[in-house]
Amino acid sequence: MKRARKAMGGRLYTAERRVQEANSQSDPTSCLTAEQRVFTTSKDREITLECFRVGTLREREPHIIEWMFTLVERNMKEHYEACSWGWNGKAKYNEMTEPDAWYLIAKDYANSSLAGFCHFRFVVDYGVEVVYCYELQVEALYRSEQIGRRVMAALEALSLQWKMKKVVLTVLRLNQRAINFYMDCGYTYDETSPAREEPEPHYIFSKPTFG
Numbered sequence: 001m002k003r004a005r006k007a008m009g010g011r012l013y014t015a016e017r018r019v020q021e022a023n024s025q026s027d028p029t030s031c032l033t034a035e036q037r038v039f040t041t042s043k044d045r046e047i048t049l050e051c052f053r054v055g056t057l058r059e060r061e062p063h064i065i066e067w068m069f070t071l072v073e074r075n076m077k078e079h080y081e082a083c084s085w086g087w088n089g090k091a092k093y094n095e096m097t098e099p100d101a102w103y104l105i106a107k108d109y110a111n112s113s114l115a116g117f118c119h120f121r122f123v124v125d126y127g128v129e130v131v132y133c134y135e136l137q138v139e140a141l142y143r144s145e146q147i148g149r150r151v152m153a154a155l156e157a158l159s160l161q162w163k164m165k166k167v168v169l170t171v172l173r174l175n176q177r178a179i180n181f182y183m184d185c186g187y188t189y190d191e192t193s194p195a196r197e198e199p200e201p202h203y204i205f206s207k208p209t210f211g
């Protein structure tokens with residue numbers, strides 16, 4: 001019993017240490033290959049992926065934070081309003097600007113247009129170290145060009161690099177397009193997900209990465 005408790009403590013210690021190490025990097029995406037950072041879409045657009053801590057965006061590129069928030073509002077407000085969670089813009093903005101937030105920004109290289117973004121965090125979730133994908137949003141103009149898939153692949157590479165057990169995300173049950181997309185990317189119901197017969201408006205999906 002004592003030994004089991006000690007082992008549990010050791011596991012949690014490892015999980016926290018790994019999360020701390022990933023979060024202490026100035027750029028946790030330095031492990032990505034050139035092909036993962038810059039790629040050509042199915043419509044022949046060159047897209048670059050750049051990583052920022054939210055604090056850096058606030059200081060240097062506050063317009064990107066405003067764009068991200070309006071994109072979430074445009075893409076998601078209706079979905080939130082259609083389920084029991086409702087839409088709370090202030091709470092969403094606060095969540096997006098919490099200090100632990102990291103961002104991957106997808107830009108169209110030709111004209112510097114902002115094409116999409118991912119808000120992710122390294123966290124201990126139910127005692128396990130994970131990359132938590134808080135948000136994945138692509139501008140309507142840039143959808144179905146595999147940008148979302150490339151971003152998820154980059155997250156999975158980061159998860160592996162920093163020895164996180166899995167990439168985890170929350171998806172609304174009524175967002176069938178996103179459910180199809182994540183399943184296409186190899187994600188499935190996480191053990192912590194509310195079951196189909198439960199009344200919650202969301203599922204938790206995940207994909208194992210390390211160990």
Ligand SMILES: CC(C)(COP(=O)(O)OP(=O)(O)OC[C@H]1O[C@@H](n2cnc3c(N)ncnc32)[C@H](O)[C@@H]1OP(=O)(O)O)[C@@H](O)C(=O)NCCC(=O)NCCS
Nearest residue numbers: 075136137138143144145146147148149177178180181184
């Ligand atoms: C979900 C989302 C991030 C996917 O990004 P994307 O860059 O369009 O994704 P990809 O091009 O890599 O893959 C698209 C795949 O998603 C699925 N998909 C896309 N549109 C779909 C649709 N209308 N119906 C069913 N599946 C669809 C398909 O598997 C599709 O592949 P295909 O376009 O080749 O048929 C993007 O559609 C989006 O931003 N949606 C609005 C915001 C959102 O719902 N975010 C997820 C919150 S959890």
